[in-house]
Amino acid sequence: MSIDKYSEQIVINSSTISVGGVEIPGCITDEIKITQDPEIEDHWTLELTLMTGTPPRLEDGITPDKSGVVRPGGEPA
Numbered sequence: 001m002s003i004d005k006y007s008e009q010i011v012i013n014s015s016t017i018s019v020g021g022v023e024i025p026g027c028i029t030d031e032i033k034i035t036q037d038p039e040i041e042d043h044w045t046l047e048l049t050l051m052t053g054t055p056p057r058l059e060d061g062i063t064p065d066k067s068g069v070v071r072p073g074g075e076p077a
Contacts, residue, residue, distance in 0.1 A: 010046060017048070026050035 008020030012032060017024045033047040064070045
């Protein structure tokens, strides 16, 4: 995995999340779990759920598996 593309700062405040200065649209549900990566120094994982009233658009041949899971890059779930 190349970590170069993961250098954009993620900012979380009381009403929005932005990545590299671009706000992520959608309602954030439940909670955001933040953990420091045990293998990659100075990297963190954020787990969150977004909700929207507009169907998501899947591109580049990405399709959900039977349970609705999709993987970036089209890798099998």
